[in-house]
Amino acid sequence: MLGALNVKIGSGIFIFGYQGGKALGNLSKRTAQRLVKCYYLAREARALGVEFITSSKVALLLGVDETQIRKDMASVNLEGVPRKGYPVEEIINRLEDxxxxxxxxxxxxxxxxxxxxxxxxxxxxxxxGVRIVGAFDKDPQKYGREVGGVWVYPVGELKEKAKDLEACLGIIAVPPREAQGVADVLVEAGVEGIWNFSPALIRVPARIALRNECLESGLVMLLHEMEVMKKSLAGD
Amino acid sequence: MLGALNVKIGSGIFIFGYQGGKALGNLSKRTAQRLVKCYYLAREARALGVEFITSSKVALLLGVDETQIRKDMASVNLEGVPRKGYPVEEIINRLEDxxxxxxxxxxxxxxxxxxxxxxxxxxxxxxxGVRIVGAFDKDPQKYGREVGGVWVYPVGELKEKAKDLEACLGIIAVPPREAQGVADVLVEAGVEGIWNFSPALIRVPARIALRNECLESGLVMLLHEMEVMKKSLAGD
Structure with a gap:
């Protein structure tokens, strides 16, 4: 096993399992996920000029229980105003914090x-607040130009350039077999977090925040569910 | 509560909680996720002309325990050949099934x-095997042309066109407040699965496969983790 004591696989367990810090770190993963959605709703509401939003409205829009929403809000010290609801601006500020x-x-x-x-x-x-300041590729046909307004460098320059560019977040979108190597270089370059879009599971030191994202595996899981449903409905 | 008995929120619990069917439906979510990754590896291996892959190699690449891989393979009736490993072609075929x-x-x-x-x-x-055969938008400036080789229709024609196009999967990439309405129309049009990329939680009848995907909330969770780590390291 690859030094199981120093590494972690995925972020699910570790992120919100963090103990002993301030309230910030003690949100459960589910609470955090709901609060991310509350943050969206509050931003949408603000864009529409809405100043207050009730827990019942939030609960309806998120499809969860109203009591749950009140608990979630309370967990980040957000309190509603009687007969008005939660101040939208305050939700946004608190959650951005x-x-x-x-x-x-x-x-x-x-x-x-x-x-x-x-x-x-x-x-x-x-x-x-996240700005992609540089991209990297190993294919000479791809580097030396701009994509989406971002300059593409040779991947061999990753460590040095990531430092120069003061990158604190690395996004990995390489084939699975190259992902670990890229992650290692990003860690050496001093990033604090890695967002891995390759299907490979990445190992990073415990101090680095890690999130594994995989569109294709999402699709496969969905297709599998469709298959199971179909067999189930057909009584197969 | 929005008819909690007829609907489900998210896919996590339901998909692999399916009971009483054949082995197909009884994979745990974690097993399925690892097998998706095994499928990738096997495809990569085949592309490189590799015919057999050992459980220790798979375990190393996925960063999990070898025993776990053997268990996962056994759960879909895949058996290794002594001193050779698992036949790559067989892994691919079995998992595609x-x-x-x-x-x-x-x-x-x-x-x-x-x-x-x-x-x-x-x-x-x-x-x-998934082919996007039509796209829809509410903005007249966006429909009536092709994007990525796919024709864009007015969203008002979604129900009718999705039927005509024999779509069994609907992909939602609209703003959160529009997502539920779109999901409802997709269900009416007869899709079997919905892949929701909006941050809104979608409610669908229990017979419909559903997967909520949200890039931005993934980023927010990662930034949150980075924040927690930093405070933790700083002893804050």
Missing amino acids: VFGLRKDRNAVLVGTGNLGRALLNYPGFSRY | VFGLRKDRNAVLVGTGNLGRALLNYPGFSRY
């Missing part, structure tokens, strides 16, 4: 294949 | 914003 969204962070992306290019062209991340 | 990947399936995508366009331009899905 809880989730650490107020900082500007530089990110580098490795692998400018289809998924990498889609991510480079996806503007949603800047909303959270 | 288990995950229902041998069928061709038509999909429609709703919402041709940045994420929608990225998905339309992402070729990886065809590997699983």
Whole structure:
């Protein structure tokens, strides 16, 4: 086993299993996921000029119980105003604080294949202060130009350039067999977090935040569910 | 509560909680996720001309215990050949069967914003027999043309066109407040599965396979983890 004591696989257990810190670290994963959605709703509400949102409205929109929403809000010290609901602006501020969204962070992306290019062209991340400042590829035909407004460098320069660019987040969109090597270089370059879009499971030191994301495995899981459902409905 | 008996939120609990069917439906979620990764590895191996792969090699690449891999393989009736390992071709065939990947399936995508366009331009899905045959948008500036080789129709025609196109899978990439309405129309149009990329939680009848995917909430969770780690390391 690959040094199981120093590494972690995936982020699920570790992230919110963090103990002994302030309230920030003690959110359960499910609570955090619901609060992320509350944050979205609050932003949408603000965009529409709405100042207060009730827990019953939030509960309805998220499809969960109202009591749950009140508990979630209370867990980050958000309190409703009687007959008005939660102040939208306060939800946004508190959750931006809880989730650490107020900082500007530089990110580098490795692998400018289809998924990498889609991510480079996806503007949603800047909303959270994340700016992709450099991309890397091993294919000479791909580096030395811009994709989605981001310069593509040779992957051999990853460590040095990621440092120069002050990247604290690395996004991996390379084939699975290259993912671990890229992760290792990103760690050496000093990133604090890795967002892995390859289907490979990545091992990183425990101090590094890690999230494994995999679109294709999401699709496979969904197709599998469709298959199971069909057999179930057919009484097979 | 929105008719909790007829609906389900998310897919996590339901998919692999399916009981009483054949072995196919009885994989735990974690086993299924590891097997998806085994499937990738086997495909990579085949592309390299490798005929056998050992459980220790798979375990090393996935960063899990070898015993676990043997158990996972056994759960889908895959057996290794002594001193050779698992036949790569057999892994691929068995898992394509288990995950229902041998069928061709038509999909429609709703919402041709940045994420929608990225998905339309992402070729990886065809590997699983999934072909996006039509896209839909509410913005007249967006429909009436092609994106990524796919024709964009007005969203008002979704129900009718999704039927015409024999779509069994609906991909949702609209803003959160529109997601439930789109899901309802997709269900009416007869899809068997919904892949939801909006941050909204979608409610669908229990017979419909559902997967909620949310890139931005993935990023928020990762940033949150980075924040927690930093505070932890700083002894804050």
